[in-house]
Amino acid sequence: KAGVTQTPRYLIKTRGQQVTLSCSPISGHRSVSWYQQTPGQGLQFLFEYFSETQRNKGNFPGRFSGRQFSNSRSEMNVSTLELGDSALYLCASSRADSTEAFFGQGTRLTVV
């Protein structure tokens, strides 16, 4: 059974650009959550999507957005990148009847 797949694994972007990250959940999982991990702030919740609807949102600026498709795949977009957006972005999926989270390998974003 395939795990959570995140693409790309690594990205280097310039300040002011925008970026889109992708997450394919485990087959049958309908919930996808996104987290940002930095050395200073640790793991912080960005948002969660369930059945194509945003169900939860963390305390991040509007530059961070996401969406979920009918096949449960999710994308996260960050516009007008700042140096502080450099981080490991992790996606997790869960079954509809569970909160147990399974994480992908992450996308390492570096903003220069």
Add this chain to the structure above:
Amino acid sequence: KQEVTQIPAALSVPEGENLVLNCSFTDSAIYNLQWFRQDPGKGLTSLLLIQSSQREQTSGRLNASLDKSSGRSTLYIAASQPGDSATYLCAVSLIKAAGNKLTFGGGTRVLVKP
């Protein structure tokens, strides 16, 4: 606001010694608690999930306990091995109706010396 704390931030033990990792949380109204392992630069691997109604959960050399009333969970790893070197994170989720939002501790970085 739920806050999760893991102390110590780092731990070094000789191979074969038992590991005891601590996690505390401020709001006892949790739905469940998960322990994860993270290797450098990698994603999180789920180790154990304890439902709020459970007192402990076991998997192989791992045992996790939960005391909701005191806001604490402990992860025990028996007979540690160098391959157990990693960062261990605990995370709590609130009521299921609130969806899947995990609040993480800062992690404990473990080094098992051969």
